[in-house]
Amino acid sequence: MTKIFWVACPECxxxxxxxxxxxxxxxxxxxxxxxxxxxxxEESPEITE
Ligand SMILES: [Zn+2]
Structure with missing residues (x-):
């Protein structure tokens, strides 16, 4: 299984x-x-891993 993480764009x-x-x-x-x-x-306002 490939490990992923979620980020949020700091712009939009x-x-x-x-x-x-x-x-x-x-x-x-x-x-x-x-x-x-x-x-x-590291610039993402939100990271879920
Ligand atoms: Zn964006």
Whole structure:
């Protein structure tokens, strides 16, 4: 089973999930599918893992 975590976009507050092993604590920018904003996981106002 692939581990995921949920984030919220700091720009539009849209929630989406990412692959935990690829993106969590990696300092790789996430791309919001709703508004196209790029941000780090640590910048998300809400993280559920
Ligand atoms: Zn967004």
């Amino acid at each position: 507050n849209g929630k989406f999930y990412c692959q935990w092993h690829e993106l969590r604590h990696k300092r790789i920018q996430l791309l919001c599918p709703y508004c196209g904003h790029r941000f780090l996981d």
